[in-house]
Amino acid sequence: MSVTILKEKCRGCKLCLKACPFDAIYMDNGKAVINSEKCTNCGACESSCKFGAILVEREQKEEVKDLSAYKGVWVYAEQRQGKLMFTSLELLGEGRKLADKLGVELSAVLLGHEVDDICQELIHYGADKVIYANHKLLQNYTTDGYTKVIADLINEKKSEIVIIGATNIGRDLAPRVAARLNTGLTADCTKLDIDEEQRILLQTRPAFGGNLMATIVTPNHRPQMSTVRPGVMKKMEKDESRTGVVEKVDVNLHDEDLRVKVEEIVKSAKQTVNLVEAQYIVSGGRGLGGPEGFKLMQELADALGGVVGSSRAAVDAGWISHDHQVGQTGKTVRPRVYIACGISGAIQHLAGMQNSDCIIAINKNPDAPIFSVADYGIVGDLYKVVPMLIEEVKKLKE
Numbered sequence: 001m002s003v004t005i006l007k008e009k010c011r012g013c014k015l016c017l018k019a020c021p022f023d024a025i026y027m028d029n030g031k032a033v034i035n036s037e038k039c040t041n042c043g044a045c046e047s048s049c050k051f052g053a054i055l056v057e058r059e060q061k062e063e064v065k066d067l068s069a070y071k072g073v074w075v076y077a078e079q080r081q082g083k084l085m086f087t088s089l090e091l092l093g094e095g096r097k098l099a100d101k102l103g104v105e106l107s108a109v110l111l112g113h114e115v116d117d118i119c120q121e122l123i124h125y126g127a128d129k130v131i132y133a134n135h136k137l138l139q140n141y142t143t144d145g146y147t148k149v150i151a152d153l154i155n156e157k158k159s160e161i162v163i164i165g166a167t168n169i170g171r172d173l174a175p176r177v178a179a180r181l182n183t184g185l186t187a188d189c190t191k192l193d194i195d196e197e198q199r200i201l202l203q204t205r206p207a208f209g210g211n212l213m214a215t216i217v218t219p220n221h222r223p224q225m226s227t228v229r230p231g232v233m234k235k236m237e238k239d240e241s242r243t244g245v246v247e248k249v250d251v252n253l254h255d256e257d258l259r260v261k262v263e264e265i266v267k268s269a270k271q272t273v274n275l276v277e278a279q280y281i282v283s284g285g286r287g288l289g290g291p292e293g294f295k296l297m298q299e300l301a302d303a304l305g306g307v308v309g310s311s312r313a314a315v316d317a318g319w320i321s322h323d324h325q326v327g328q329t330g331k332t333v334r335p336r337v338y339i340a341c342g343i344s345g346a347i348q349h350l351a352g353m354q355n356s357d358c359i360i361a362i363n364k365n366p367d368a369p370i371f372s373v374a375d376y377g378i379v380g381d382l383y384k385v386v387p388m389l390i391e392e393v394k395k396l397k398e
């Protein structure tokens, strides 16, 4: 896009000077002139001119490319220090369904250094093929290195769908790869599907603060890229009889490609809670009335062999740290049993736990929305109910 002032038409009225949000127009000999250093080509001046003296040339819409060369579903297999992230297995389970619907191959894309052991695991969890980039500069994640290698691979092999876990690394990597490939990215999807008629990916995610679900498509660009939050998709059962191909690929990566060098990885001493893989979660909300209530939550969680979760209200009140938060802006969980204590069941909380196998809600308000998703509802004071539950669980264990 470019902006030009037609001198012969300009009457020197200065209206365009006022309209320009970037102060990019000045007067010279009674005529408006564009300061090209400040002009952002936004076109805001065009409608201010009553004499048709401003010409904004807009680029033609990009032509729809031939997308038929793009085939196959790819899942980014995230590993850290040789350990495969659980979320990659979940994504393989989902990728398998998408690939089967499209009748194409499911590939896991593995980057690292000497992490060969992971390849078979990826096949056992659903991949037909592992595209394995093994290089010493890929030992630790770097934005530059991983972006380059994945973008090169996609340019060369042309996958139609790429799914990446919305982990800290995935959230860094996916947008950069998408930008480099000039394609779209739908972040934090909670559901993926295929429009079988058009053979395109339907990417669903919460929008407007979780009040509605938006389904986003990428019809004119490839690959179609999504990130998916950990805990949302279900992994397949491990099948050690599955076989697949491991394709070792050449890596074109040099020291000068990496602007950041990882000297050392120092793990935080803070104890983090693994909500995503937990089978039993006991969550507390504002109904606990204060931080002390989480001791009771911990007691029940310990009795069950589980972990403690929380609503955002409890985190915002400073009663527990954010890594315990379940929900739209916390973790998405899928335990066997989720016990919600003193949590009302706001839509943003439900977004993170409603796929749990069994939900037990304890709330003194019989109309609390949490009961609409609960398999078992207990109307009562949590400080009376939870100690009874702890006692019963302990008895069962004896």
Ligand code: FAD
Pocket (backbone or CB within 6 Å): 209, 210, 284, 285, 286, 287, 288, 310, 311, 312, 313, 314, 325, 326, 327, 328, 329, 330, 331, 341, 342, 343, 344, 345, 346, 347, 348, 349, 352, 362, 363, 364, 365, 368, 380, 381, 382, 383
């Ligand atoms: P409340 O809604 O205040 O509910 C407290 C409940 O405790 C009540 O139902 C009450 O009846 C019950 N209660 C009180 N005393 C007792 C007792 N003694 N025994 C039993 N029951 C009792 N929230 C999340 O949880 N996770 C998120 O990720 C999240 N993300 C958000 C993102 C956005 C963009 C927005 C706008 C909001 C988000 N929220 C999130 C906040 C959410 O809307 C709610 O405000 C929050 O979930 C409420 O927490 P709560 O249920 O603990 O508190």
